[in-house]
Amino acid sequence: MNLNLRHAVIHNVSGNSQDELKSTIVDAIENGEEKMLPGLGVLFEVIWQNASHEEQQEMLTMLEEGLKK
Known part of the structure; x- marks a missing residue:
């Protein structure tokens, strides 16, 4: 993954409240768009x-x- 992508994702959500972070995650999952997966990966990396x-x-x-389900 490109380091610039990591930086961009972190920059875009830095300072967000828990509600905003949850909304970002839920929206990415519900939309199911492949282009959102790298961003979710960056967030998981931080976690x-x-x-x-x-x-x-x-x-x-x-x-x-x-994964068993």
Whole structure:
């Protein structure tokens, strides 16, 4: 992924409230547009990097369970 894309996504959402961030995520998922996937990936990267080991394990468990459905 291009570093400029990471920077652009982070710049576009920096300072957003939790409600605004949730709206961004929900809109991207509900629209189902492929072009939104890199942005969601950048947001997940931020979450992952700021999560504790235990939180990362929990995310992996949720992901594994979600993929079984």
